[in-house]
Amino acid sequence: MSIKLLQGNQAVVEGAIAAGVKFYGGYPITPSTEIAEQLAARLPQVGGKFMQTEDELAGIGAVIGASMGGKKAMTATSGPGFSLKQELLGLACTAEIPIVVVDVQRVGPATGQPTSPAQGEVMMTRWGTHGDHWVIVVSPVSVPECFWLTIRAVNLAEKYRVPVIILMDEVVGHMREKIELPDDYSTIETVDRKRPDCAPEDYLAYGTKGDDLVPPMADFGSGYRWHVTGLIHDETGFPKGTPDATLQSLNRLHDKIYKNLDDIVTFENYKTDDADYVIVSFGGAARTAYDTVDMARKEGLKVGLFRAITLWPFPEKQVQELASRVQGILVHELNYGQYVLEVERVVAGKCPVWLYGKYDNSSAAPKQLLDELKKHLGR
Amino acid sequence: MGMEQLLEKYFRPGRLPHIWCPGCGHGIITGAIVKAVDKLGLSKDEVAVISGIGCSSRASGYLDFNTANTLHGRALPIASGLKMANPKLKVIVPSGDGDAAAIGGNHLIHAARRNIDLTLIVYNNSIYGMTGGQYSPLTPKGSKATTAPYLTIEPAFNLLDLAKAAGATFVARSTTFHVQNMVDVIAKAIEHKGFSIVECVTGCPTNFGRQNKIGSAPKMIEWQRDHGVMIGAWNRMDDETRAKALADGKFPIGVLYENNDVQEYTEAYDELIKRAQGGK
Amino acid sequence: MRHNFRFAGTGGQGLITAAIILAEAAIEDNKEAVQSQSYGPEARGGSSKADCIISDDKIWFNRVVCPDVLLAMSQEAANKYTADCDENTVVITDSLFVKDLPGKHKERYDLPITHTAVNECGKTLFANIVALGAIVALTHCVSDESIVNAVLGRVPKGTEEANKKALKAGMDLVRNYKK
Numbered sequence: 001m002s003i004k005l006l007q008g009n010q011a012v013v014e015g016a017i018a019a020g021v022k023f024y025g026g027y028p029i030t031p032s033t034e035i036a037e038q039l040a041a042r043l044p045q046v047g048g049k050f051m052q053t054e055d056e057l058a059g060i061g062a063v064i065g066a067s068m069g070g071k072k073a074m075t076a077t078s079g080p081g082f083s084l085k086q087e088l089l090g091l092a093c094t095a096e097i098p099i100v101v102v103d104v105q106r107v108g109p110a111t112g113q114p115t116s117p118a119q120g121e122v123m124m125t126r127w128g129t130h131g132d133h134w135v136i137v138v139s140p141v142s143v144p145e146c147f148w149l150t151i152r153a154v155n156l157a158e159k160y161r162v163p164v165i166i167l168m169d170e171v172v173g174h175m176r177e178k179i180e181l182p183d184d185y186s187t188i189e190t191v192d193r194k195r196p197d198c199a200p201e202d203y204l205a206y207g208t209k210g211d212d213l214v215p216p217m218a219d220f221g222s223g224y225r226w227h228v229t230g231l232i233h234d235e236t237g238f239p240k241g242t243p244d245a246t247l248q249s250l251n252r253l254h255d256k257i258y259k260n261l262d263d264i265v266t267f268e269n270y271k272t273d274d275a276d277y278v279i280v281s282f283g284g285a286a287r288t289a290y291d292t293v294d295m296a297r298k299e300g301l302k303v304g305l306f307r308a309i310t311l312w313p314f315p316e317k318q319v320q321e322l323a324s325r326v327q328g329i330l331v332h333e334l335n336y337g338q339y340v341l342e343v344e345r346v347v348a349g350k351c352p353v354w355l356y357g358k359y360d361n362s363s364a365a366p367k368q369l370l371d372e373l374k375k376h377l378g379r
Numbered sequence: 380m381g382m383e384q385l386l387e388k389y390f391r392p393g394r395l396p397h398i399w400c401p402g403c404g405h406g407i408i409t410g411a412i413v414k415a416v417d418k419l420g421l422s423k424d425e426v427a428v429i430s431g432i433g434c435s436s437r438a439s440g441y442l443d444f445n446t447a448n449t450l451h452g453r454a455l456p457i458a459s460g461l462k463m464a465n466p467k468l469k470v471i472v473p474s475g476d477g478d479a480a481a482i483g484g485n486h487l488i489h490a491a492r493r494n495i496d497l498t499l500i501v502y503n504n505s506i507y508g509m510t511g512g513q514y515s516p517l518t519p520k521g522s523k524a525t526t527a528p529y530l531t532i533e534p535a536f537n538l539l540d541l542a543k544a545a546g547a548t549f550v551a552r553s554t555t556f557h558v559q560n561m562v563d564v565i566a567k568a569i570e571h572k573g574f575s576i577v578e579c580v581t582g583c584p585t586n587f588g589r590q591n592k593i594g595s596a597p598k599m600i601e602w603q604r605d606h607g608v609m610i611g612a613w614n615r616m617d618d619e620t621r622a623k624a625l626a627d628g629k630f631p632i633g634v635l636y637e638n639n640d641v642q643e644y645t646e647a648y649d650e651l652i653k654r655a656q657g658g659k
Numbered sequence: 660m661r662h663n664f665r666f667a668g669t670g671g672q673g674l675i676t677a678a679i680i681l682a683e684a685a686i687e688d689n690k691e692a693v694q695s696q697s698y699g700p701e702a703r704g705g706s707s708k709a710d711c712i713i714s715d716d717k718i719w720f721n722r723v724v725c726p727d728v729l730l731a732m733s734q735e736a737a738n739k740y741t742a743d744c745d746e747n748t749v750v751i752t753d754s755l756f757v758k759d760l761p762g763k764h765k766e767r768y769d770l771p772i773t774h775t776a777v778n779e780c781g782k783t784l785f786a787n788i789v790a791l792g793a794i795v796a797l798t799h800c801v802s803d804e805s806i807v808n809a810v811l812g813r814v815p816k817g818t819e820e821a822n823k824k825a826l827k828a829g830m831d832l833v834r835n836y837k838k
């Protein structure tokens with residue numbers, strides 16, 4: 001292990017290298033640019049390739065193409081660029097091309113504020129592209145977590161053949177923090193997509209076996225000739241638009257994620273065991289909440305923090321369990337109120353749900369968050 | 380190899396008949412691609428066909444290569460990523476005039492600028508066929524289209540001049556009348572190491588011909604015969620004759636430009652990797 | 660023990676680098692440290708701000724709300740950031756640039772930081788390292804050994820001796836300071 005002071009964005013870069021990412025395509029955009037700059041240096045050192053594309057669309061497009069060619073591939077962007085990438089994200093969903101997209105959020109809409117903290121892209125990660133679709137979204141709270149969660153994102157993308165979005169914010173992306181980096185990345189557990197082991201003539205590009213809902217994926221050029229399409233398709237991979245085929249296709253895209261929630265959903269409970277009140281938060285906003293919890297406990301208030309690490313799929317079971325035993329949940333996020341909607345849906349009235357949404361381009365100080373909680377408690 | 384054997388060898392069983400209208404020239408172009416691949420003796424495993432959206436883009440699904448029918452305008456970036464991942468693949472991009480010159484126009488000029496080894500085949504039927512006859516950036520000025528009921532007022536791109544200016548190192552044109560020529564130039568384009576573009580002039584009797592009262596499919600092919608001039612003959616014209624030919628809507632066909640002195644992008648990247656790893 | 664530092668001045672004074680070096684020294688001392696800064700046009704010639712927090716315990720909230728030590732390397736920075744200070748804040752000012760010190764603070768060390776950089780090392784660009792020396796001598800937030808190592812780990816080859824000199828000169832400014 002070597003101990004270093006790294007930016008969150010730098011830790012993402014090291015995580016990508018450790019995970020075996022061999023291709024990056026993207027367009028520079030604040031506050032994610034350091035990821036592109038540093039991968040431009042790091043990737044060729046490990047035999048990988050970096051491409052600065054003409055625009056955001058080409059960035060994710062090239063990443064999809066490289067993944068079809070068998071490489072672990074990634075792009076990074078921020079709000080305006082993430083908006084532009086949405087159609088291609090949908091292609092990766094329906095064609096089941098494993099990719100990782102890092103979105104370091106900024107204040108929006110439009111140009112907004114490029115270098116200020118905000119978390120206004122929570123719902124866009126879930127619903128950004130058109131049509132019913134399912135993705136995995138993870139959100140790191142610290143520089144070390146940027147490293148490990150990037151590895152996990154790449155692994156999940158490979159395992160489930162799905163786009164995985166690393167949803168970051170300026171707080172975590174730009175801050176420098178202590179991180180212990182393994183000296184030898186080859187000791188880190190990585191996942192490679194399943195590849196077909198049948199004879200090429202027997203290969204069904206989207207054929208699955210038994211409970212395993214993720215079809216093996218052949219590299220273009222490996223002797224298994226198959227067809228990628230953004231059209232609704234059947235197990236052959238060719239377009240089929242019947243109601244049955246549509247239903248089957250969409251159901252499997254859903255089920256391959258939602259039947260594996262125990263494997264996919266991660267979270268952290270901080271002092272929730274005996275908590276009367278729980279703060280639900282994620283990413284940079286959660287850094288405030290840890291301190292708020294400790295501050296509250298010094299005042300005799302039993303407060304805990306539930307930190308969603310996997311934002312989508314939503315940690316439904318866990319939040320329901322909390323709601324059944326606490327007296328109130330305060331959602332803290334850096335927006336006008338997005339994740340709170342999902343918390344409210346899941347809690348379904350079992351306990352009060354309050355929101356402290358901060359959208360003034362700065363993160364909340366721990367005392368501000370505590371005051372907000374106390375306001376709801378009438379203290 | 381006759382067309383029947385070519386069909387059997389290169390087209391996917393069960394994927395035909397194609398969706399193209401009677402009289403559409405897209406089948407001729409797709410056939411020419413297959414003939415060019417066959418002529419070069421390429422294995423099916425080493426060929427990838429990456430298309431966007433539109434009538435032309437459906438070609439990928441019919442062909443028994445590594446294929447993708449992706450998104451409107453985005454075939455070139457996806458093809459670029461694939462080529463970077465596996466430079467051994469011969470990557471062919473069938474595209475329409477809307478796909479390549481409008482929604483994907485930015486990708487075209489940048490793929491050309493990089494000189495990445497892709498072969499872009501533009502099925503130019505001067506119209507948006509799949510959506511029912513709206514004008515494209517290659518629709519001649521003064522044409523009728525469903526979105527130009529009072530005739531188009533926009534001039535058309537000269538797509539090949541554009542690509543050449545952007546850095547394409549192989550530029551060719553053919554028509555669905557000049558089939559043998561088309562096969563030859565596509566084969567040369569695939570062989571060329573660098574970004575190559577072949578504009579294949581084709582007819583859309585359903586959506587361009589009918590609106591513009593050009594007549595039947597054979598009439599459109601006759602028009603190609605009468606307006607496509609082999610590059611040798613074109614170059615032999617004196618200035619006055621060429622100016623008149625241009626004014627009459629004639630155009631040169633064949634290999635219009637080829638430059639083998641520019642380094643190809645993935646090769647340049649391999650050198651970059653050596654530099655990054657401490658080599659020269 | 661937790662130290663909240665703010666480095667403020669003008670873009671080009673090397674204040675972000677100084678904050679990073681301080682955080683790196685803290686890590687070498689086995690402490691926790693986080694560092695952040697303001698971005699954008701400010702970093703290109705306008706005002707510049709970098710925060711660094713050093714602590715024996717885990718640091719979560721990473722923004723400095725009220726600095727324990729404010730380094731003000733311009734009058735504008737002094738005006739703007741003393742607003743965040745309270746009666747416990749120690750302010751270090753560069754006597755070349757800062758005349759007035761509005762707002763609350765505990766005490767002011769008015770040090771000839773840039774003068775010293777020029778006189779001792781020949782260039783204004785060593786001012787950030789002089790300032791670092793002053794901060795370390797004042798707070799003892801990191802060990803002398805670590806700050807030297809951290810400085811040497813960040814500065815261009817060939818400038819090591821000049822930087823060591825700058826660091827020591829900064830420490831001496833505080834040690835010899837007469838209020």
